[in-house]
Amino acid sequence: xxxxxxxxxxxxxxxxxxxxxxxxxxxxxxxxxxxxxxxxxxxxxxxxxxxxxxxxxxxxxxxxxxxxxxxxxxxxxxxxxxxxxxxxxxxxxxxxxxxxxxxxxxxxxxxxxxxxxxxxxxxxxxxxxxxxxxxxxxxxxxxxxxxxxxxxxxxxxxxxxxxxxxxxxxxxxxxx
Numbered sequence: 001x002x003x004x005x006x007x008x009x010x011x012x013x014x015x016x017x018x019x020x021x022x023x024x025x026x027x028x029x030x031x032x033x034x035x036x037x038x039x040x041x042x043x044x045x046x047x048x049x050x051x052x053x054x055x056x057x058x059x060x061x062x063x064x065x066x067x068x069x070x071x072x073x074x075x076x077x078x079x080x081x082x083x084x085x086x087x088x089x090x091x092x093x094x095x096x097x098x099x100x101x102x103x104x105x106x107x108x109x110x111x112x113x114x115x116x117x118x119x120x121x122x123x124x125x126x127x128x129x130x131x132x133x134x135x136x137x138x139x140x141x142x143x144x145x146x147x148x149x150x151x152x153x154x155x156x157x158x159x160x161x162x163x164x165x166x167x168x169x170x171x172x173x174x175x176x
Contacts, residue, residue: 006057013061016049016082022111023067024081024094024121025074028052030103036079039097039104046089049082070108070115078107087111091125 017023028036036052043050053061055074062071083090098104109116111124127133 009053010057010061013051013053013058013080014063014065017062017065017067019084020067020082021085022081022083022087022090022109023070024090024109024116025070025107026079026081026094027076027105027107028079028103029077031101035101039079039101042093042097043081043090046093047083047085048090048093049080051080051082053078053080066113067110070110074107081109086130088124088127088129091121095122095125 028039031039040050055071055076055078058074058078058080059071062068081090081094094106098106106118106121109121111120116124128136
């Protein structure tokens with residue numbers, strides 16, 4: 001590979017890493033070219049980038065980013081998953097393909113500055129998508145004022161029933 005090509009790759013990877021919220025690193029040894037292309041296509045469907053990069057180029061690209069400390073210790077072939085959007089979708093695809101292809105293995109990852117292990121990735125993959133989580137959160141937030149209004153209306157309703165009972169008792173002559 002020529003020096004100019006390497007510079008272009010490093011620059012593109014650095015741009016992707018700076019705008020990314022999550023980075024997952026995999027070992028793809030044992031996968032065929034067709035399987036890697038299928039893997040890339042699966043990630044592409046959810047707006048996530050999967051790229052095979054030489055470790056020394058990735059180390060240069062990660063300089064000055066929050067991912068620098070994870071990339072320093074890399075050995076062997078590395079597949080890089082970079083996501084600017086929802087990390088749940090990237091985790092789901094990664095876990096799905098790790099189960100499908102037993103040779104695909106997880107090396108390391110970072111989500112917003114926190115190191116992630118393989119168990120963390122599997123836990124994240126079980127989460128519902130972001131819109132569903134937001135809807136559940138908003139539903140819970142809406143339930144508090146709704147319950148408060150229900151309690152207040154119950155008090156008012158009981159007060160009206162008490163007034164009606166007093167009125168009926170006065171009309172029946174039971175109260176003076």
